[in-house]
Amino acid sequence: MRLEVDITGKTFRNAAGETHDVIAGVTFALDAGEVGVLVGPSGCGKSTMLRILAGLDPDFHGRVSRPANARVGFVFQEPRLLPWRSVEENVRLVAPRADAAKLAALFEVLELSAHRNHFPGELSLGLARRVALARAFAVEPDLLILDEPLASLDAALAGRLRDQIAVLMDNRSMITLLVTHDVDDAVRLGDRLFLLSPRPARNLAELRIAAPRNKRGDAEIAAIKLDIMRRINGDDTKLDAS
Amino acid sequence: MPRLLSFAALLASWWIGSLLAGDAKLPPPPAVLSAMIAEARSGDLFFHLGMTLARVALAFTLAMSLGAAIGYLMGRVRLADRLGDPWLILLLNLPALVVIVLAYIWAGLTEVAAIAAIAINKLPTAVVTLREGARALDAALDEMATVFALPRWKKFRHVILPQLSPYIAAAARSGLSLVWKIVLVAELLGRPNGVGFEIGVAFQLFDIPRLLAYSLSFAVVVLLIEAVLVQPFEARLSRWRPRAA
Numbered sequence: 001m002r003l004e005v006d007i008t009g010k011t012f013r014n015a016a017g018e019t020h021d022v023i024a025g026v027t028f029a030l031d032a033g034e035v036g037v038l039v040g041p042s043g044c045g046k047s048t049m050l051r052i053l054a055g056l057d058p059d060f061h062g063r064v065s066r067p068a069n070a071r072v073g074f075v076f077q078e079p080r081l082l083p084w085r086s087v088e089e090n091v092r093l094v095a096p097r098a099d100a101a102k103l104a105a106l107f108e109v110l111e112l113s114a115h116r117n118h119f120p121g122e123l124s125l126g127l128a129r130r131v132a133l134a135r136a137f138a139v140e141p142d143l144l145i146l147d148e149p150l151a152s153l154d155a156a157l158a159g160r161l162r163d164q165i166a167v168l169m170d171n172r173s174m175i176t177l178l179v180t181h182d183v184d185d186a187v188r189l190g191d192r193l194f195l196l197s198p199r200p201a202r203n204l205a206e207l208r209i210a211a212p213r214n215k216r217g218d219a220e221i222a223a224i225k226l227d228i229m230r231r232i233n234g235d236d237t238k239l240d241a242s
Numbered sequence: 243m244p245r246l247l248s249f250a251a252l253l254a255s256w257w258i259g260s261l262l263a264g265d266a267k268l269p270p271p272p273a274v275l276s277a278m279i280a281e282a283r284s285g286d287l288f289f290h291l292g293m294t295l296a297r298v299a300l301a302f303t304l305a306m307s308l309g310a311a312i313g314y315l316m317g318r319v320r321l322a323d324r325l326g327d328p329w330l331i332l333l334l335n336l337p338a339l340v341v342i343v344l345a346y347i348w349a350g351l352t353e354v355a356a357i358a359a360i361a362i363n364k365l366p367t368a369v370v371t372l373r374e375g376a377r378a379l380d381a382a383l384d385e386m387a388t389v390f391a392l393p394r395w396k397k398f399r400h401v402i403l404p405q406l407s408p409y410i411a412a413a414a415r416s417g418l419s420l421v422w423k424i425v426l427v428a429e430l431l432g433r434p435n436g437v438g439f440e441i442g443v444a445f446q447l448f449d450i451p452r453l454l455a456y457s458l459s460f461a462v463v464v465l466l467i468e469a470v471l472v473q474p475f476e477a478r479l480s481r482w483r484p485r486a487a
Contacts, residue, residue, distance in 0.1 A: 051385075054389050055388075055389075056385050056388060056389065071391075072389055072390070072391070073390075074386070074389040074390070076382070076385075076386065078382065080382050080383060080385075080386045082383065082400060082401060082404070083482060084404040084482040085400060085404075085482075093392070093396065093400055094390040094392065119482045121482065121483070135390075139390060
């Protein structure tokens, strides 16, 4: 199982008829069990890339090869829940074969057990995000895509949710692709980091983090973050892995 | 309680009105009630109400399902919208009477002609409302359904239909009141039974108690259907909304 991405160009035409380059050239590949993170400034075309990977946008130059018949779990930036279905129905709808025990465990990890019968309109953004996460994990995906799952949450909540995501990712071997503008999240969650330039996006550098997620100390994380900052702001011709 | 008071006030003003205008023009409530009871005893009242209700049900179902399908198509497919739009505008502005008369001329004084004429009158409003609904469908939820590979039927039932349901309810509500009004005209002009036919007969005989007896029974049926079917249906559709409205 392998995801190979080689997007050589993507342009958008706005309402005024002008075209904009969003992606100039982004290449990467991920194997099962790997968590790849696309790190780049806001508006650099990361979300566009995810839409292409998920097959929502066929209008681009290049090639994307997904594992055949891959089940996809997608956590959108906005939760995109069905407001007229309860939390549990939202999850069960996309994962009709999920058994009750697994679902209960999933709700437990994400602290959603008390909210099963609530409607999305009754939930805070943090809770709605977790429902979206539960939905993506419930399908037991081969390819999990997360688009800024921690954006616009307060620091404490984001930290808790990040740990919950880490637990869920460790439980299952799949290809995971995470998009974030937050370097800290990237270093704490990812195995391989792909640094992207501002729009139009292209590869700046790739970093591999060898230590498993739960063994990364604060000092190590700080060092990697420093390295990333140096690469983003400085020498961007170096495309090697450490 | 306020409803009862309001109803009593209506009854009282009717009675006073009949005293002022005279029995011949406006019979008092007891006269109408006894006419109603007489018609009910003979079974005529229920037969004619039943015939009218059956026509309403058929025409309404036909117009709603056809109108919803066409409206959805026109809201989703640009070409369908362009092709259908002139027809829609024509039908929307065609007087009900013209449709009914033409239907009777072309298809004869038949049941099919009556029901088709009623349905055609209601169809364009259903199309317009559902087209708005289909245009307002949330693309973000559509993408969600695509990514998670929801089967077509499930997507329709859980993602699309709930978004359309306020529009369907609006089309049903406005359409039903339109059908109630038109069905009587269609019956008056070309059917041998139904409330509209009876009202036509009563009009020719100047039998005002009978005329009012049928009109009021019809109004009661409409109110009952509103209270028993339409309102609970609407309440069920919107149960997920946080209560405010």
